Amino acid sequence: MTSARQLAALPFYAAQGAECELFAQAHASRLPLLIKGPTGCGKTRLVEHMAARLGRPLVTVSCHDDLSASDLVGRHLIAGGDTAWCDGPLTRAVRSGAICYLDEVVEARKDTTVVLHPLADDRRVLPVERTGELLPAAPGFMLVISYNPGYQNLLKGLKPSTRQRFVALTLGYPPAALERSIVQAESQCSEATAARLVQLAQALRRLTDHDLEETASTRLLVMAARLHVAGMTLPQACQAAVVDALTDDAETAAALADVVHAVVGDAQ
Numbered sequence: 001m002t003s004a005r006q007l008a009a010l011p012f013y014a015a016q017g018a019e020c021e022l023f024a025q026a027h028a029s030r031l032p033l034l035i036k037g038p039t040g041c042g043k044t045r046l047v048e049h050m051a052a053r054l055g056r057p058l059v060t061v062s063c064h065d066d067l068s069a070s071d072l073v074g075r076h077l078i079a080g081g082d083t084a085w086c087d088g089p090l091t092r093a094v095r096s097g098a099i100c101y102l103d104e105v106v107e108a109r110k111d112t113t114v115v116l117h118p119l120a121d122d123r124r125v126l127p128v129e130r131t132g133e134l135l136p137a138a139p140g141f142m143l144v145i146s147y148n149p150g151y152q153n154l155l156k157g158l159k160p161s162t163r164q165r166f167v168a169l170t171l172g173y174p175p176a177a178l179e180r181s182i183v184q185a186e187s188q189c190s191e192a193t194a195a196r197l198v199q200l201a202q203a204l205r206r207l208t209d210h211d212l213e214e215t216a217s218t219r220l221l222v223m224a225a226r227l228h229v230a231g232m233t234l235p236q237a238c239q240a241a242v243v244d245a246l247t248d249d250a251e252t253a254a255a256l257a258d259v260v261h262a263v264v265g266d267a268q
Helices: 004-008 019-028 043-054 069-073 089-096 110-119 176-187 191-205 218-230 234-246 250-264
Strands: 033-036 058-062 074-079 082-087 099-103 125-128 133-136 142-147 167-170
Touching: 019 033, 019 043, 019 167, 033 043, 043 058, 043 099, 043 142, 058 089, 069 074, 069 089, 069 110, 082 089, 089 099, 089 110, 089 125, 089 133, 110 125, 110 142, 176 191, 176 218, 191 218, 191 234, 191 250, 218 234, 234 250
Parallel strands: 033 142, 033 167, 058 099, 099 142
Antiparallel strands: 074 082, 125 133
16 A cells, blocks of 8 residues: 555656556556547656556657657667667566556557567567567566547557557546646646636637647646746736647637637736
8 A cells, every 4th residue: 555655755646536546457467558548638647657656667658650660679780890789668678577658659650569469468578570589578567558549540540459458548638626736736836827727728628610639738737837837927828838839820829819818817
């Protein structure tokens, strides 16, 4: 049982439900975990919190279009005229029993997910073809992947053969009261400021007539709150951290700014 003092020393995370318990049980059961949720809802912070809580090292990889299987597993490099094998982040995590977190895994190249299959089932091994190794996962190893379902399409999605190897956890934006406490804890802003920012986020999330890829996340609210604490007026902070971060379209930005004015007003 983790004490209150021990929890206070961990990376801050305010649970929305039983996600921490699910994470811990998945780790204890040697099961891989898939975390789904919109940008800025706390997926990465949950992983950081739980890695520290479980006492495991954390290896994080931010996936992108050019990320290949070799980038994860490793490759031979030339140094001083000699060729030497260099482990990739996934291989290092497997050897050391770390938690390996692949953030936005659907952004990576398709050959990447195939490499994960032997690690994400009962085998828990990583074939390293270049060295001929069949590397068993060290005790404590856990594979965690995440993605934003809002970005999914036919070209960027997880195959059923991959998805069904993972225990799945869905996160959303926190309820208003919890989100206020998160914003206040992360920025040291006042209760009134946190309440206004959450009210603004709720108003922006209700917008359906503007072409926004994402809406106001908890992360953006924290950024706005920090700017305000640093000395910017609240409208200025919201413009910089929320409006201009969400869109480049002038008409859409004007509409969002109108919402900011309606909710925040001329608060200093």
